[in-house]
Amino acid sequence: MTTSPRRRPSRRRTVLAAGFTTALGVGLFLAGGVGLAPWPAAPTGHGAAPAAEAGAAASPADPLAADITGIQTHLRQTPDDAVALATLGLDYVQQAKATADPTYYPKAEGVLKRSLALQSAGNFTAMGGMAALEAGRHHFTQALTWSQRALAANPYNSSLYGTLADAYTQLGRYSDAADAVQHMVDIRPGSPSLSRASYVAELNGDIPTARTDMQRALDDSAGPADQAFAYYYLGELAFNNGDPATELHQAETGLRIAPTYTALLQAKARAETALGKTGAAITDLTEAVGRVPQPEYILQLGELYQSLGRTRQAEQQYQVFRAEQKLFSTNGVALDSDAALFEADHGNAAQALTIARQGIKTRPFMDTYDALAWALHVNSQDTEALAESDKALAQGTRNALFHYHRAMIHRSLGDNASARDDLTQALAINPHFSPLLAPKARAALATLK
Numbered sequence: 001m002t003t004s005p006r007r008r009p010s011r012r013r014t015v016l017a018a019g020f021t022t023a024l025g026v027g028l029f030l031a032g033g034v035g036l037a038p039w040p041a042a043p044t045g046h047g048a049a050p051a052a053e054a055g056a057a058a059s060p061a062d063p064l065a066a067d068i069t070g071i072q073t074h075l076r077q078t079p080d081d082a083v084a085l086a087t088l089g090l091d092y093v094q095q096a097k098a099t100a101d102p103t104y105y106p107k108a109e110g111v112l113k114r115s116l117a118l119q120s121a122g123n124f125t126a127m128g129g130m131a132a133l134e135a136g137r138h139h140f141t142q143a144l145t146w147s148q149r150a151l152a153a154n155p156y157n158s159s160l161y162g163t164l165a166d167a168y169t170q171l172g173r174y175s176d177a178a179d180a181v182q183h184m185v186d187i188r189p190g191s192p193s194l195s196r197a198s199y200v201a202e203l204n205g206d207i208p209t210a211r212t213d214m215q216r217a218l219d220d221s222a223g224p225a226d227q228a229f230a231y232y233y234l235g236e237l238a239f240n241n242g243d244p245a246t247e248l249h250q251a252e253t254g255l256r257i258a259p260t261y262t263a264l265l266q267a268k269a270r271a272e273t274a275l276g277k278t279g280a281a282i283t284d285l286t287e288a289v290g291r292v293p294q295p296e297y298i299l300q301l302g303e304l305y306q307s308l309g310r311t312r313q314a315e316q317q318y319q320v321f322r323a324e325q326k327l328f329s330t331n332g333v334a335l336d337s338d339a340a341l342f343e344a345d346h347g348n349a350a351q352a353l354t355i356a357r358q359g360i361k362t363r364p365f366m367d368t369y370d371a372l373a374w375a376l377h378v379n380s381q382d383t384e385a386l387a388e389s390d391k392a393l394a395q396g397t398r399n400a401l402f403h404y405h406r407a408m409i410h411r412s413l414g415d416n417a418s419a420r421d422d423l424t425q426a427l428a429i430n431p432h433f434s435p436l437l438a439p440k441a442r443a444a445l446a447t448l449k
Contacts, residue, residue, distance in 0.1 A: 062098075064091060064094055064095060064098060065095070067091055068088065068091045068092070068095065071084050071087060071088040071091065072088070075088065080118055082115045082116075082118040082119035082123060082126070083115075083119075083125060085111045085112070085114050085115035085118070085126070086111075086112060086115040086123065086125040086126035086129055087125065088111050089108045089109075089111040089112035089115065089126065089129040089130075089133070090108075090125070090128075090129040090132065092104040092105070092107045092108035092111065093105070093108045093129065093132045093133050093136055096108070096136060097136065098292070099292065100292055100293050100294045100295065100324070102137075102327060102328045102330075102331035102332070102333055103327075103331055105133060105136060105137055105331050105332055105333070106331060106332065108129070108133050109130075109133060109332075112126050112129045112130050112133065115129075116130075121153075122153045122154075123153070124150040124151075124153040124154040124157065124160065127146050127147075127149045127150035127153060128146070128147070128150040128157075128159065128160055128163060130142075130146040131143045131144075131146035131147040131150060131160075131163045131164075131167065132163060134146060135163065135166055135167060135170070136333070137331075137332050137333045137334060138170075138333055138334040138335075138336060138362060138363055139334060139362060140167050140170040140171050140362060140363055141167075141171065141362070143163065143166070143167040143170075144164070144167035144168065144171060146163075147160060147163045147164040147167050148164065150163070151164060156187060157187075158183075158184045158187040158188035158192070158193060159184075159192070161180045161181070161183045161184035161187065162180075162181075162184050162192055162193070162196060164180045165177045165178075165180035165181045165184065165196055166196075168180055169199075169203070169365065170363050170365045171363070171364060171365070172364040172365055172366070174200075174203060174204075174395060177200065178200045181193065181196045181197050181200050182197075184196060185197060189220075190217075190220050191217040191218075191220050191221050191222065191226050191229075191230065194213050194214070194216045194217040194220060195213070195214060195217040195229070195230065195233065197213045198210045198211075198212075198213035198214040198217065198233065198237075201213060202237065202397070203366070203395055203397050204395060204396055204397070205395070205396035205397055205398050207237065207241055207398060210237055211234065211237050214230055214233050214234050214237065215230075215234065217229075217230045218230035218231065218234065224257045224258040224261075225258055225261065227254065227257050227258065228254040228255075228257060228258035228261035228263075228264055229261075231250045231251065231253055231254030231257070231264065232250070232251070232254060232261070232263050232264055232267055234250045235247035235248075235249075235250030235251050235254075235264075235267045235271070236267065238250065239267070239270060239271060239274070239430070239432070240398070240399075240400070240429075240430055240433075241398065241429060241430060242428075242429060242430045242431055242432070244270070244271040244274035244275050244432055245271070245275065247267055247270065247271040248268060248271035248272065248275065250267070251264045251265075251267040251268035251271060252268065255268070260291075262288050262291045262292045262294075262297075263288075265284045265285070265287055265288040265291075266284075266285065266288045266294075266296070266297050266300065268281075268284050269281040269282075269284040269285040269288065269300070269304075270300065272284065273304055273432070273435050274432030278304065278308060281304060282301070282304060282305075285297060285300060285301040285304065286301065289301060293320070293324070295321055295324045295325065295328075295338065296338070298317050298320050298321050298324070299317065299318075299321050299338075299342065301317050302314045302315075302316075302317030302318050302321065302346075303434070303435060303436050304435055305317065306436060307435035307436050307439075318342075318346055318347075321342060322342075322347075325338075325339050325342075334358075334359070334362045334363070335355050335358075335359065336355065336356070336358075336359025336360075336362065336363045336367075336368050336371065337356075337359060337363070337365075337367040337368045337370070337371035338371075339355050339359075340352045340353075340355040340356035340359060340368075340371040340372070340374075340375050341371050341374060341375075343355060343375075344356075344371075344374050344375050344377075344378045345436075349375070349378045349379050350379065352371075352374075352375040352378060352379075353372075353375040353376065353378075353379050355375070356368070356371045356372040356374075356375040356376075357372065357375075359371065359372070360372050366391070366392045366393075366394075366395060366397060366399075366402075367392070369388050369389070369391040369392040370388075370389065370392035370399075370401070370402050370405055372385075372388045373385045373386070373388035373389035373391075373392060373405055373406070373409065374405045376388060377405070377408060377409050377412065380412075382409050382412045382413050383413070385409045386406070386409050386410070386413065389402070389405055389406040389409055390406075392405075392406075393406065398429050399429070400425075400426040400427070400429040400430040400433035400438075401426070401433055401434065401437070403422045403423070403425045403426035403429065404422070404423065404426040404433070404434075404437055404440075404441050406418075406422045407419045407420075407421075407422035407423040407426060407441070407444070408444070410422060411444065411448075416448050419444070419448060420445065420448040420449070423441050423444055423445040423448070424445065426441055427441055427442065427445065
């Protein structure tokens with residue numbers, strides 16, 4: 001599921017920008033306010049300029065909620081306003097991200113389809129809204145189609161190139177995604193396009209360029225939420241490359257600017273866990289879950305509890321995660337890598353493989369190949385697992401979890417030399433990649449030396 005900021009290095013961002021008003025909603029959309037940012041919860045690549053995003057805490061003064069109320073009031077007086085309906089649909093998609101409540105997706109679909117029925121020709125706002133909706137539900141082929149339709153109606157809209165890039169990325173069409181991001185930068189260089197450029201570089205294993213582009217996005221940020229977004233991903237780049245102290249600094253800096261930006265609490269907890277400050281990490285994650293029950297935060301807290309031997313508290317979090325996955329599925333979200341890995345690590349191995357095989361059909365992204373590889377491994381199908389693991393790493397991405405998974409697959413196949421190489425690589429990239437799996441990686445490596 002799109003979940004945003006992630007529990008493990010493989011999880012991509014699920015952040016979607018919001019903050020529309022009835023008067024300015026379309027203007028903000030045109031200016032670059034919409035895009036799938038991978039989880040995440042999603043977040044599944046970073047990119048949108050988040051006036052209010054998946055990691056931000058909801059509050060009575062939330063401008064997104066106020067905007068929804070305002071548009072609903074307007075539509076009671078003018079029910080056939082196609083632009084207002086399209087903007088409301090976009091807001092519903094954003095609210096689903098911001099609150100981790102997928103029941104907004106059917107609402108979004110309803111008003112977006114009504115907008116298109118009222119104005120089918122040239123209604124790029126509703127088309128872009130449909131692209132964002134389908135991306136949020138992990139229907140990336142449909143997201144690509146809607147993005148292309150929207151761009152045919154308005155080929156000079158930088159945000160639409162962002163949604164196009166996001167769909168291409170999740171469909172494993174990385175070169176096409178890079179081209180779309182370049183178009184976005186050419187049309188409107190700024191935080192949304194530069195942060196996507198950072199993600200392109202990160203996927204290719206070019207961490208210095210990824211860091212430079214995200215710093216440029218920070219320098220270009222328009223306000224506290226944009227700054228918090230950039231600080232989150234600068235911290236994530238640091239953590240995923242073995243530097244939790246820098247992530248902690250970035251998170252704390254961002255929280256001073258935007259105290260309600262919940263994703264930064266999740267990042268702070270991740271760094272605290274790596275630095276041995278597990279009590280502080282539990283406190284911060286508990287607060288994050290209380291603000292916004294993102295599945296990623298819940299799973300991160302559960303795995304932290306499990307790593308500390310607190311199995312009862314861990315299982316409580318896992319039960320909540322299972323319930324949320326069921327809710328997402330009921331509301332049209334296609335489950336893929338997160339759900340597959342969860343079942344492989346904490347649940348039903350056969351179910352993990354079923355989810356992963358289905359997920360690769362709708363989202364042939366590197367995370368999904370890794371999840372399929374791991375699901376195959378826990379089902380003792382290691383020859384096929386190795387082929388899928390190789391696909392996950394084919395782009396050159398620096399990902400400790402991917403290397404750990406491939407190492408365990410190699411070891412099961414009796415190739416200890418390759419297992420040793422992958423374990424060494426995983427721990428060199430990030431020795432803190434998981435409170436559960438990093439110790440297992442070190443133990444396994446010790447037996448292979």
